Amino acid sequence: MDWHWISPALGDVGWIALAFVLGLAARLVNLPPLVGFLIAGFLLNALGVTGGDTLEKISEIGVTLLLFTVGLKLEVKTLIRRHVWATSGLHMVLVVAILGLVVFGLATLNLPLFSGMTWQHAALLAFALSFSSTVFAVKVLEERAQIKSHFGRVAIGILVIQDLAAVIFLAASAGKTPSVWALALLALIPLRHVLYRLLDRSGHGELLVLFGLVLALGSAELFDLTGIKGDVGALMIGVLIARHPKASELGRTMLGFKDLFLVGFFLSVGMAGTLTPTAVLIGILMVPLLLAKSALFFFLLTRFGLRARNALLSTLTLSNYSEFGLIVAAISVANGWLDVQWLVVISVALSLSYLAAAPLTSRDEKLYRRRRDFWIRFQGETRLAEDPPLETDHATIAIFGMGRVGAGAYDAMRKEHGATVIGIDFDIERVRYHCEAGRNVVRGTPSDADFWEQLRGKHHFELIMLALPNLEANLSALEQLKEIGFSGRIAATARYPDDVESLQEAGANTVFNIYGEAGAGFATYTEDFLAKQGR
Known part of the structure; x- marks a missing residue:
């Protein structure tokens, strides 16, 4: 049946609506929406719809904003740690070498899609498949408030190193020789203080958004004018302001815009090639290769001193294929280095890798706890400086989560109970910061089985207060406390009324609704003030 008559009817509104419907469907089954966007692209391709200039421009902006936000997350002190840069570099080299040989071997057998590939083409395809997904990792870590945890920092550091490799490839693939004016870009370094002041004065609303867009898109245009690929400029300007206190806020503000424009990229990828049985079959067969990628990550991380638990959680976060792999493949297709069908293959493999990774990352702590003795076998004897021995100093009250709520609770309990109070947080x-302020705070995670193993027979906790960032973190902590048979009392915080019941069912003795009780607390505070003033 000829579907081309539908093409004129599916304008911009049509493909946006289809992307929304399929993105929502993906989310309902606990998959990232971008899986739905890729499927939408395949469907539009089958219906004879072409992207056009509008979709191409949206796609380009999405990639530019993605690299800008990557630059904002770049922490040099994390990247220069051996267990980050060495793991990322060795993993990429080994995957490209081993997988490249496999692909080249298949090419010598003249198999469909592989036939005619040179060793350079094989290495390029292996390079595209060596990346892990920044979008998936950031989404999972932010939803679970673990992006500042030790394993979260390691995973993000590895991803940034990979992303830098992709940026180098992007710059090299442009085939341009930078003009002499490229040297003038060095003037951006002393101009950083001007950018800092503008960022300070941009507030927290629409001006901050506009400032981020101007920086990302403006730097891309500026670098393009000097013969350097614009995406590199977006990354560099992000790195330039990454140390500003508002950099993380700017990154969060730009997140929605980046995700919105990336819809265009994923749709254009789906429209680029026809979904053939051969491409789908090869994409499916690539999913088991993730086991080898994951095993290599876990092996390298444990060899470089990570605890087995942190190595496993980092590995599960990285056990997928990447949108950067799609970008590398798209550029390779545009330059005639790879057949367009490889875009379809990688899209299928990417979607299925998310399908496999989503349930694993949601159960990562359980996977470690239930097979802890097995994972510990791979743990090296040397420990990183980030994993010092735990000392709770006879504390009887432990407050987990030292954000604003936890810090306030710590100060109040410390005033009432003295030195028997200790604060615990996973963000080093x-x-x-709290230690410098004079508070007794140590690093740890209540859902970490190793944390409690270190304290076995040593702690004297009678009351545990959970002030963790979200419901999932509190529930995970309660599950671990139940598993170790904690017999003391447990208090937890909640943000919504329906969370209260969930926490109580999970074992919390009492639950404090932050928003619900805040009004009552404000009223009590005001009444006390009026009483002191004699009304």
Whole structure:
């Protein structure tokens, strides 16, 4: 049946609506929406719809904003740690070498799609498949408030190293020789302080959004004018302001815009090639290769000193294919280095890798706890500086989560109970901040089986207060406390009324609704103030 008559009817509104419907369907089955966007692209291709200039421009902006936000997350002190750069570099080299040989071997057998590939083409395809997904990892870690955890920082650091490799490829693939004016771009370094002041004055609303867009798109245009690929400019300007206190806020503000424009990229990828049985079959067969990628990540991370638990959780976060692999493949197709059908293959493999990774990352702590003795066998004897021995100093009250709520609770309990109170948080920078402020705070995670193993027979906790960032983190902590047979009392915080019941069913003795009780607390505070003033 000829579907081409539908093409004129599916304008911009049509493909946006289709992307929304299929993105929503993907989310309902706990998959990232971009899986739905890829499927939407395949469907539009089958209906004879072409992307056109509008979709191409949206796609380009999406990639530019993606690299800008990657630059904002770049922490040099994390990247220079051996267990980050060495793991990322060795993993990529080994995957490209081994997988490249496999692909070249299949090419010598003249198999469909592989036939005619040179060793350079094989290495290029292996390079595209060596990446892990920044979008997936950031989404999972942010939803679970673990992006500042030790394993979260390691995973993001590895991804940034990979992304830098992709950026180098993007720059090299442009085939341009930078003009002499490229040297003038060095003036951006001393101009950083001007950008800092503008960022300070941009507030927290629409001006901050506009400033981010101007920086990302403006730097891309500026670098393009000097003969350097514009996406590199977006990354560099992000790195330039990454140390500003508002950089993380700017990144969060730009996240929605980046995701929106990336819809165009994923749709254009789906429209680029026809979904043939051969491409689908090869894409499916590539999914088991993730086991080898994951095993290599776990092996390298444990060899470089990570605890087995952190190595496993980082590995599960990285056990997927990447949107950067699609970008590399798209550029290779545009330059005639790879057949367009490889875009379809990688799209299928990417979608299925998300399907496999989503349930694993949601159960990562359980996977470690239930097979802890097995995972521990692979753990090296040396420990990183980030994993010091735990000392709770006879504390009887432990507050997990030292954000604003946890810090306030710590100060109030410390005033009432003295030195028997200890704060615990997984963010090393937050721990350092509180210690400098004179609070007794150590690094740890209540859902970490190793944390409780270190404290076995040593802690004297009678009351545990959970002030963790979200419901999932609190529930995971309660599950671990139940598993170790904690017999003391447990108090937890909740943000919504329906969370209260869930936490109580999971074992919390009492639950404090932050938003619900805030109004009552404000009223009590005001009444006390009026009483002191004699009304």
